[in-house]
Amino acid sequence: MIINHPLLGPRDSSEFSYLGDAALLNRPSAKSETATDDFYRYQYLRDNPPGEHRELWYHEHGDRSWLVITRNMTTHAITKVELARDVKRAMIEASKS
Amino acid sequence: MRYSAFRIAIEALKGHKGWKPVWRKPEPKPDYDIIIIGGGGHGLATAHYLASKFNQKRIAVLEKGWIGGGNVGRNTTIIRSNYLLHGNEGFYEFSLKLWEGLEQDVNYNAMVSQRGVLNLYHSDPQRDAYARRGNAMILNGADAKLLDSAAVRKMYPFLNFDDARFPIQGGLLQPRGGTVRHDAVAWGYAHAADKNGVDIIENCEVTGFKIEQGRCIGVETTRGYIGATKVGVAVAGNSSRVMAMAGMQLPLESHVLQAFVSEGLKPLIDGVITYGAGHFYVSQSDKGGLVFGGDIDGYNSYAQRGNLPVIEDVCEGGMSLMPNIGKARILRMWGGIVDMSMDGSPIIDKTHIEGLYFNGGWCYGGFKATPASGYAFAHLITTDMPHKTAQAYRMDRFARGLMIDEKGQGAQPNLH
Numbered sequence: 001m002i003i004n005h006p007l008l009g010p011r012d013s014s015e016f017s018y019l020g021d022a023a024l025l026n027r028p029s030a031k032s033e034t035a036t037d038d039f040y041r042y043q044y045l046r047d048n049p050p051g052e053h054r055e056l057w058y059h060e061h062g063d064r065s066w067l068v069i070t071r072n073m074t075t076h077a078i079t080k081v082e083l084a085r086d087v088k089r090a091m092i093e094a095s096k097s
Numbered sequence: 098m099r100y101s102a103f104r105i106a107i108e109a110l111k112g113h114k115g116w117k118p119v120w121r122k123p124e125p126k127p128d129y130d131i132i133i134i135g136g137g138g139h140g141l142a143t144a145h146y147l148a149s150k151f152n153q154k155r156i157a158v159l160e161k162g163w164i165g166g167g168n169v170g171r172n173t174t175i176i177r178s179n180y181l182l183h184g185n186e187g188f189y190e191f192s193l194k195l196w197e198g199l200e201q202d203v204n205y206n207a208m209v210s211q212r213g214v215l216n217l218y219h220s221d222p223q224r225d226a227y228a229r230r231g232n233a234m235i236l237n238g239a240d241a242k243l244l245d246s247a248a249v250r251k252m253y254p255f256l257n258f259d260d261a262r263f264p265i266q267g268g269l270l271q272p273r274g275g276t277v278r279h280d281a282v283a284w285g286y287a288h289a290a291d292k293n294g295v296d297i298i299e300n301c302e303v304t305g306f307k308i309e310q311g312r313c314i315g316v317e318t319t320r321g322y323i324g325a326t327k328v329g330v331a332v333a334g335n336s337s338r339v340m341a342m343a344g345m346q347l348p349l350e351s352h353v354l355q356a357f358v359s360e361g362l363k364p365l366i367d368g369v370i371t372y373g374a375g376h377f378y379v380s381q382s383d384k385g386g387l388v389f390g391g392d393i394d395g396y397n398s399y400a401q402r403g404n405l406p407v408i409e410d411v412c413e414g415g416m417s418l419m420p421n422i423g424k425a426r427i428l429r430m431w432g433g434i435v436d437m438s439m440d441g442s443p444i445i446d447k448t449h450i451e452g453l454y455f456n457g458g459w460c461y462g463g464f465k466a467t468p469a470s471g472y473a474f475a476h477l478i479t480t481d482m483p484h485k486t487a488q489a490y491r492m493d494r495f496a497r498g499l500m501i502d503e504k505g506q507g508a509q510p511n512l513h
Contacts, residue, residue, distance in 0.1 A: 001404060012406075013396075020510070020511075021350075041346075043508050044439045045348055048349060048351055050338050055397065073397050073400070076398065076404075
C-alpha cells in the first residue's frame with residue numbers, strides 16, 4: 001500500500017506502524033460519572049467495519065507524524081490522508097462551538 | 098454411509114460407483130431448535146458435538162458460501178497445545194486429545210499426523226521461559242521436552258545453528274503436536290453431523306437477527322426467515338460484522354494473516370519448526386510442499402489477501418533459519434481474515450441477548466482449537482454453562498480485568 005503523506009508525498013506503508021481505529025483520538029473524560037464504562041468501551045470495543053475505516057498510522061521510519069487515514073478494509077483503497085494533529089484540532093474546535 | 102477398509106474393497110469390485118455425497122443438500126426448514134451460523138471448522142464441530150455428545154435434535158448449520166471455505170481452508174494445519182497461561186493450556190490440551198480420537202469419532206480420514214512441534218530458542222532467558230512453559234504444559238496433562246542444541250541438530254542438521262543474531266541453543270518440543278489435513282476436518286465434521294440429522298445449508302447468508310423482548314427467536318437469511326430457539330455464531334474473521342446485526346460491538350479487530358506453499362520438494366522436514374525470533378514457521382506437507390508463514394500484516398482488513406512487505410519479511414525469516422530453501426520457488430499463497438482480540442485469546446460465551454451465543458476471537462490460532470471450540474460451544478448452548486476448560490473465555494473479561502494475555506502486549510490486537 002502507498003500512503004500519500006500530506007507533507008511528504010507518496011510513501012510505502014512499511015515506513016509506518018499501525019495503531020487502530022481513529023476513535024482513539026476521542027478519549028473520554030476521567031471526570032465523567034460513567035468513566036469506568038466509557039474507558040472500557042474506549043480501550044476494548046471496536047466497530048471493525050468491512051467498508052471505510054478511519055485509522056491512526058504513525059510515520060515511524062519517517063517524519064514521526066501521526067496520520068488519520070481513511071481506508072476501505074475490503075479493498076485496501078486509501079481515499080483520504082490527514083495529519084492527526086489537524087483532525088484533533090478540528091474535533092476540539094467542533095466541541096467548543 | 099460408513100467408511101471402512103471393507104467398504105473400499107466392495108467399491109473396488111463395483112467400479113467405485115456406489116460412493117455417495119459426504120453430506121446432503123437439504124432445503125431450510127421453517128424453524129429449528131438450534132441454528133449455528135458459520136459452516137467452518139468451529140461451526141461444523143459444534144453441530145457434530147451437539148448432535149452426538151449432547152443429544153440435541155433439529156439442528157441447522159447456515160453457511161453463506163460453501164462449507165470450509167473460510168479459515169479452516171486457509172491455515173497452515175498445525176495442531177499443538179503449547180500455551181503457558183491458566184485458562185488457555187487446559188483448553189488447548191483438551192483440543193489436542195480430541196484431535197487424537199477425531200478420525201474414529203467422525204469416521205473420516207483427516208490425516209491427523211502427530212509429527213512433533215518444535216519451538217526454537219536462542220538465548221538463556223528464552224530457554225528459561227520455555228522451561229517454564231514446558232512445565233505449565235506438563236501440569237495440564239500435555240507433553241513437553243526441552244532440547245539442547247545437540248538434540249535439535251540431530252533432528253534438523255540443516256538449520257542455521259551459528260547465526261550471528263539468533264544462534265540456535267535448543268528448542269521446546271511437543272511430540273504430540275503435528276498437522277492435520279485441514280479441509281478433511283470440515284468435511285469429516287460435516288459428514289458426521291449430517292449422519293446425525295444436522296441440516297447443513299450452504300449458500301444461505303444470514304442478513305439479520307430477529308430479536309423480540311431481549312430474546313433471539315430466529316434469523317433472516319438470503320433463503321428466507323428461519324426460526325430458532327437458540328442461535329450460535331461461529332464466524333471468526335467476520336464476527337464484528339455479524340454481531341453488529343444484533344447491535345453488538347466486540348473487543349475484536351479483523352486482520353489478514355498470510356501463508357505460503359513452495360513447490361514440491363523431497364522429504365526435508367518431518368515435523369513442524371517454529372522460529373519466533375525470525376517471525377517464521379514451517380512444516381512440509383505430504384505432497385512435499387513447504388507450508389510456511391509468519392506474522393499478520395498488521396492493519397485491519399477483510400480482503401483475504403495480504404501485501405508484499407510481509408511476504409518479503411517471512412521469506413527473509415525462512416532464509417535466515419534454513420538457507421538451503423533459497424532455490425525453492427513459492428507455488429501459491431493466500432490470506433485469511435482472523436478475529437484479533439484485545440488480549441490474544443478467544444471468546445466462547447452467552448451474549449446479553451437471550452438465546453444468542455457467541456464463539457470467536459481466535460486470532461491466528463483457531464485451527465488447532467477446532468474440536469475443543471466445537472465441544473465447549475455445544476456444551477454452552479446446551480447447558481447455558483461454560484465447559485470446564487473454557488471458563489476463562491468470557492465476554493466480560495475485559496471489563497473485569499481478567500485478560501488472558503499470553504504475549505503481555507495489552508489491548509493492541511496487531512501485536513498479539
